[in-house]
Amino acid sequence: MRRRSSLTAEKxxxxxxxxRPGRAASGGRQGPAEEPSMxxxxxxxxxxxxxxxxxxxxxxxxxxxxxxxxxxxxxxxxKLVFLNFVRMPYFIDLKRPLDQGLNHTHNFYLEPxxxxxxxxxxxxxxxxxxxAQGKDGRWYESTLNSAHPIVLYLHGNAGTRGGxxxxxxxxxxxxxxxxxxxxxxxGWGDSDGSPSERGMTSDALFIYDWLRQRRAESVPLxxxxxxxxxxxxxxxxxxxxxxxxxxxALILESPFTNIREEARSHPFSMVYRLLPxxxxxxxxxxxxxxxxxxxxxxxxxxxxxxxxxHAEDDSVVPFQLGKKLYNMASQSKSLSGHKVQFVAFPASLxxxxxxxxxxPELPNILSDFLGAAHPVAA
Numbered sequence: 001m002r003r004r005s006s007l008t009a010e011k012x013x014x015x016x017x018x019x020r021p022g023r024a025a026s027g028g029r030q031g032p033a034e035e036p037s038m039x040x041x042x043x044x045x046x047x048x049x050x051x052x053x054x055x056x057x058x059x060x061x062x063x064x065x066x067x068x069x070x071x072x073x074x075x076x077x078x079k080l081v082f083l084n085f086v087r088m089p090y091f092i093d094l095k096r097p098l099d100q101g102l103n104h105t106h107n108f109y110l111e112p113x114x115x116x117x118x119x120x121x122x123x124x125x126x127x128x129x130x131x132a133q134g135k136d137g138r139w140y141e142s143t144l145n146s147a148h149p150i151v152l153y154l155h156g157n158a159g160t161r162g163g164x165x166x167x168x169x170x171x172x173x174x175x176x177x178x179x180x181x182x183x184x185x186x187g188w189g190d191s192d193g194s195p196s197e198r199g200m201t202s203d204a205l206f207i208y209d210w211l212r213q214r215r216a217e218s219v220p221l222x223x224x225x226x227x228x229x230x231x232x233x234x235x236x237x238x239x240x241x242x243x244x245x246x247x248x249a250l251i252l253e254s255p256f257t258n259i260r261e262e263a264r265s266h267p268f269s270m271v272y273r274l275l276p277x278x279x280x281x282x283x284x285x286x287x288x289x290x291x292x293x294x295x296x297x298x299x300x301x302x303x304x305x306x307x308x309x310h311a312e313d314d315s316v317v318p319f320q321l322g323k324k325l326y327n328m329a330s331q332s333k334s335l336s337g338h339k340v341q342f343v344a345f346p347a348s349l350x351x352x353x354x355x356x357x358x359x360p361e362l363p364n365i366l367s368d369f370l371g372a373a374h375p376v377a378a
Contacts, residue, residue, distance in 0.1 A: 003204075011321045017239040067281035077285040080268075081228075081259065083158035083196040084188045092162045094190050097121055100167045102250035104129035104174070106140040110183075118191040120183040121161050122208065124148075126174045131269060139213060144179060149220040149370075150211055152247075153182040154204055154236075156227030160189035165354040166226075171359050173224075176366065183207055185232075197291050200233040208236065212245070220248040220370070227317060229352065230255035231293025236299040241334070246304040253309045254353055256321040257328070259286055299329040305339040307369045309356050313347035341369055 042293040044219060047074055071075050079085065097105035112118060122140050124132050125148045132140070144150065151173050161182045170180045185200040186193030193199065209221070225233025230252040237250050256262035260283045263269060269282065299306070308330055310322035326342040329335055343365055345351045351358060359365075 015192040067275065067277075070285050071281050074288040077282065078195075078289040078291060081157065081188070081263070081289075081291055084185075084195045086158040087189070088159045088163060092160070092346040094119055094160060094162055094184075097162070099125075100162055100164075102167065102170065105170075106132075106135075106137055108137050108140075110207070110210065111202050112186075116186060116192050118183055118186060118193075118203055119161065119189055120181065121170075123170050123174050123180040125177045125179060126171075127177065142146060144211065144214040145216050146179075147216065147219060148177055148179055149222060149248075150179040150181060150215055151222045151224050152204070152208055152211060153180055154223065154225040154229035154232045155182065155184075156229045160184050162189070165357065169357040170225075172362065176363055178222075178342075181207065181211060196289075197231070197235070197293060200232045201239070204232050204236045204241060208240065208247075222249045222251060222370075223247045224253065225255070226253040227255075228293070230238040231259065231295055234295040234298035234302065235293070237304065238301045241301060241303045246302075249305040249307065250302065251307045251309070251366075252315055252322075252325075253356055254296075254311070254317045254322065255295060255308060255325050256293075256317045257325050259291055259293040261321060262293075262317060265321060267315055295325055296328050299325065299335065300332045301334055302329075302332070303334045303338060305369070306335065306341070307339075307365075308342045309345070309365075310342070311345040311347070311351040311353070311356060312347070313350065314353045316353040319344070339369065 044129075093099060095107050097107055102121070102123055104126065105121050108120050108122070109117045110120055122144075124140065124143050128143065142268060153166070153170070153173075155161060155163065159166070161184050166182070170182065173180045183203065184191040185198070185203050187195035208221075211221060223233050223237060225231070233250060233252060237247060240246050256265075263283055263286060264273065264278075269278075276283070307328070308322055308326045310317075310319050312319045314322075323342065323344075326340070330340050330342075333342075345356060345359060349359070356362065
């Protein structure tokens with residue numbers, strides 16, 4: 001027993017005889033618990049690659065499926081053009097324009113067709129806001145016979161007449177001494193019906209005639225269209241000119257040439273633009289819904305002053321489409337003798353697609369174009 005104890009003591013005191021860390025007592029072999037750790041990382045990498053492959057496969061299937069679905073069901077493409085189901089801002093009560101800061105605006109409804117109701121806002125000039133408090137629809141209607149110009153505003157797709165950038169423009173135009181009348185086309189906001197290019201143009205014509213019957217003969221009546229509303233505006237003004245009742249001026253904010261060129265240039269189409277058969281899958285589906293908005297054709301049948309406003313950093317309707325439309329309008333025989341003007345807003349200003357109303361130069365631009373100094377609100 002003493003001999004064995006002394007040998008143990010010698011081992012403990014001699015560093016050469018001590019066990020090295022990580023070695024088993026059986027002579028330095030690795031324990032079985034350490035062996036599986038050698039293959040953990042490769043297995044993890046293989047699992048991650050497998051997940052990525054599955055995700056890529058799903059995305060590829062979705063990418064291929066979307067054009068096929070749109071081709072088979074072209075009504076989907078129409079919804080993507082109009083976006084009337086996108087209502088922004090949400091939870092807005094269109095019956096209460098006061099909630100949007102328009103305390104001199106009246107909400108009412110008209111019937112362009114039997115059984116079809118559309119919602120309308122009428123904002124009086126800002127100088128009349130005190131007088132407007134507590135007044136009913138008859139008072140608002142009677143003010144259209146005053147000496148103040150009237151702007152019929154045609155909004156673009158998505159949202160309603162209560163969209164924030166639209167409301168801000170109404171305020172600017174009202175401060176400049178104008179009546180502003182705007183409405184939601186059939187299928188938008190709280191208006192009845194379903195959207196179509198023909199229906200939108202018909203609604204605009206109805207509102208124009210309603211205003212024309214109530215204004216004083218000498219009062220200017222302007223038409224202002226924005227984005228998709230520029231297509232409605234040129235459709236409307238073409239019809240008005242053909243029947244001999246043109247407006248005093250047409251103002252196009254962020255316009256395009258026609259809906260096919262706009263769809264081809266839209267950011268949403270970027271992932272499919274180089275796809276073989278892009279026109280057949282997407283653009284022909286738009287045409288199948290009788291959607292054209294051919295402003296490039298309409299300018300050859302319009303005979304009134306035309307002002308085009310476009311921001312260089314517009315990513316929704318590319319600047320070059322507005323410039324192209326202007327070039328066509330400036331060469332139009334029907335517009336010969338009428339003022340045709342293009343105003344570009346530099347990208348450094350950041351006005352993009354819907355913030356031109358922020359321009360401090362806008363009042364002067366409108367005053368110069370319309371030929372009279374804008375009145376200062378009292």
